[in-house]
Amino acid sequence: MPGLEEARRLIAAAGNIFVLTGAGISAESGVPTFRDAMTGLWQQFDPEELASEDAYRRQPALVWEWYLHRRELVAAVHPNPAHHALVALAAQRPFTLVTQNVDGLHQRAGSAGVIELHGNLFANKWLDGCGRCNEATALPGMPPRCNLCGALMRPGVVWFGEDLPRVARYRAEHAAQHCDLCLVVGTSGLVYPAAGLPGLAREHGAPVIVVNPQPSALDQTADIVLSAAAGACLPLLWPPQPAPSAG
Numbered sequence: 753m754p755g756l757e758e759a760r761r762l763i764a765a766a767g768n769i770f771v772l773t774g775a776g777i778s779a780e781s782g783v784p785t786f787r788d789a790m791t792g793l794w795q796q797f798d799p800e801e802l803a804s805e806d807a808y809r810r811q812p813a814l815v816w817e818w819y820l821h822r823r824e825l826v827a828a829v830h831p832n833p834a835h836h837a838l839v840a841l842a843a844q845r846p847f848t849l850v851t852q853n854v855d856g857l858h859q860r861a862g863s864a865g866v867i868e869l870h871g872n873l874f875a876n877k878w879l880d881g882c883g884r885c886n887e888a889t890a891l892p893g894m895p896p897r898c899n900l901c902g903a904l905m906r907p908g909v910v911w912f913g914e915d916l917p918r919v920a921r922y923r924a925e926h927a928a929q930h931c932d933l934c935l936v937v938g939t940s941g942l943v944y945p946a947a948g949l950p951g952l953a954r955e956h957g958a959p960v961i962v963v964n965p966q967p968s969a970l971d972q973t974a975d976i977v978l979s980a981a982a983g984a985c986l987p988l989l990w991p992p993q994p995a996p997s998a999g
């Protein structure tokens with residue numbers, strides 16, 4: 753694979769690695785990426801049209817159902833060798849793992865301290881809550897509503913047009929500015945501010961390695977583009993830890 757040896761050398765020499773992942777890292781687990789065509793019932797919908805507050809206010813039942821469908825889909829799949837490779841890297845040295853994914857697969861693989869820029873699919877929060885919202889009731893086919901004020905429950909993800917969680921964004925930007933190598937895995941690099949993080953790392957002197965089987969908007973920011981699937985590529989990027997010797 754062109755660039756692999758150079759990437760391995762840079763990673764081995766780096767003291768402080770910043771990893772940014774996107775939907776492509778979960779593709780081999782069976783989670784469709786955002787910009788792949790959706791399947792089945794959802795084929796007719798554009799995720800960008802469902803993932804917004806506007807869409808939720810207009811069609812709460814439809815959008816809630818879409819998130820329930822995604823929760824079921826993600827709950828039924830497993831982390832793949834790319835997620836596991838990042839757990840193995842953490843066993844060798846600390847690094848910062850920032851994800852745009854809401855699927856929780858890094859955490860299920862065993863990664864700790866994951867910075868989730870776009871929230872989590874399995875979390876809920878209130879839309880226009882009264883501040884005392886606690887218990888909710890759901891009528892069939894509808895999202896739950898607060899028993900006190902009737903506020904809608906909504907998924908705890910970042911929708912189009914919304915700000916990123918402030919602490920996650922701050923920590924991600926800080927880590928990008930202070931890393932000495934940036935590894936980008938499985939993102940189209942089209943959605944900001946996340947897509948700006950590799951550029952930020954580069955401005956601060958870090959080389960950037962992109963892993964993606966397709967061209968992406970971040971290729972122009974990269975020093976090395978590894979044109980490969982994450983599950984095949986990541987396990988090759990750092991050698992496995994030798995087993996501890998007995999006695």
Ligand code: OAD
Binds near residue numbers: 965
């Ligand atoms: P996209 O769906 O935009 O891009 C997925 C990328 O993964 C593409 O560049 C694919 O080529 C690449 N890819 C596919 N299979 C791969 C594999 N096996 N290994 C490595 N790469 C692979 O997903 P994101 O870039 O994550 O935001 O999308 C960014 C954000 O847009 C998402 O977090 C979401 C969405 O709107 C919010 O929900 C706020």
